[in-house]
Amino acid sequence: MAPNLSLLLGAFLLLLVTVQSKNHTKPPEKGFNFLQHLEGCHKGQTVKGLHELKRYLEKFGYLNYGTTSTHHHSKTTTTMSNLNHANDDEFDNLLEAAVRAYQSNYHLKVTGSLDSETIQEMMLPRCGVPDNIVNATNSFPSRKMKHPKVFDMVAQYTFFPGRPRWPLSKTRLTYSFQSSAQVVGLQTLRSVCSRAFQKWQNVSPFTFVEAPQGATGDIVIGFHRGNHNDGAPFDGSGGTLAHAFAPTKGWFHYDADENWSTNPTSMNQIDLESVAVHEIGHVLGLGHSRDRNAIMFASYSHNPIRRDLNTDDIQGIRALYSS
Structure with a gap:
């Protein structure tokens, strides 16, 4: 019986070690903490994890590789090569423009690089509704055409694209x-x-x-x-x-x-x-x-x-x- 007990004990210890090793695997990062190690990144670099930043900026309205256009005189064409960068870790021109738009929207220093202040802002818990940015530039919603410039200097609110609202008859x-x-x-x-x-x-x-x-x-x-x-x-x-x-x-x-x-x-x-x-x-x-x-x-x-x-x-x- 002793050899069988030894085999059972060995199998149990092996199972215990396997379970413990699984329990000690690195836990998934909480919230937006995946952004933390990207601090200091800037255009021209290739850094592991930048594709996650791209998804973050796309989710919140700052980046869209699928509809980027180039303008030559009166002709507009979609740059299909941009689609190749949507899921890679390259800090390209579009990503820099998106970071600059984000920094401008949050009244941060507009550098286009991931300085500590920008990363800290991005890591804050937030609402899941995208910010109302027209595209990865410094342009903002159309209320600028709705009010005099003097009023717009103090108004910071935005509306959804197309300005949807409840019917005025339904109060x-x-x-x-x-x-x-x-x-x-x-x-x-x-x-x-x-x-x-x-x-x-x-x-x-x-x-x-x-x-x-x-x-x-x-x-x-x-x-x-x-x-x-x-x-x-x-x-x-x-x-x-x-x-x-x-x-x-x-x-x-x-x-x-x-x-x-x-x-x-x-x-x-x-x-x-x-x-x-x-x-x-x-x-x-x-x-x-x-x-x-x-x-x-x-x-x-x-x-x-x-x-x-x-x-x-x-x-x-x-x-x-x-x-």
């Missing part, structure tokens, strides 16, 4: 809750969202009412994780916190994998209410603001937590719904 919007993952109690979520809707109701033509039980509202709010069948899968803890869709879709989704709280006391907790106020702004038609103090600024702030609308948010919603 009473209902909302309901539908989640595929249980994160917080329904009563807690109802209370948080009621306060968030009230902030927008105070400064806009809208009235927000919870839909009757069992009915689907104009706006549907819920917690979901990973791929949840809306074309915009969540990325787990860190990174993208929530997203919402332009009018009149009415979808507002929280990432269920985040550490949500109604009263955050640590850096790893995300405030339910501040994110709700932000995403409702999107549901109503506002894009991201370039004003860091605005509720519609894309990145999440731990200190201070933003729950209240500021002047830019109010100007934005009123400009969108002015007749």
Whole structure:
């Protein structure tokens, strides 16, 4: 019997070592931490991981290799060779232009290279809605043609492309809750969202009412994780916190994998209410603001937590719904 026991013991030890070695493999990087090792990169370099930066900038509206065009006199042609760079690790001209556009949008020093300030900004948890950048240049949304230049110097808000909004005849919007993952109690979520809707109701033509039980509202709010069948899968803890869709879709989704709280006391907790106020702004038609103090600024702030609308948010919603 002893030889058999020795074989069994050996097999058990081998299994234990295998399990332990698997448990000690490097865990996946959280959120946008994959950007950290790219600090200092600039045009002309080939650095492992730059393809992930390209995906990041494409996701948030700064980079598109598929529709890049070159202009020769009156003729416009698409440069197909650019498609070859979409998934490589080369810091090319288009990537530099995208980085410069990102830096300009976030009021950073426009260098085109990945300095520490740019990397720190990119790593912040944020809303999943793309920033409203026309292309990888320093041009911004069309509101410049809607208002006098003096007004535009202070206005930092944006709208979705095409300026979608709810019909001016529909000022009473209902909302309901539908989640595929249980994160917080329904009563807690109802209370948080009621306060968030009230902030927008105070400064806009809208009235927000919870839909009757069992009915689907104009706006549907819920917690979901990973791929949840809306074309915009969540990325787990860190990174993208929530997203919402332009009018009149009415979808507002929280990432269920985040550490949500109604009263955050640590850096790893995300405030339910501040994110709700932000995403409702999107549901109503506002894009991201370039004003860091605005509720519609894309990145999440731990200190201070933003729950209240500021002047830019109010100007934005009123400009969108002015007749």
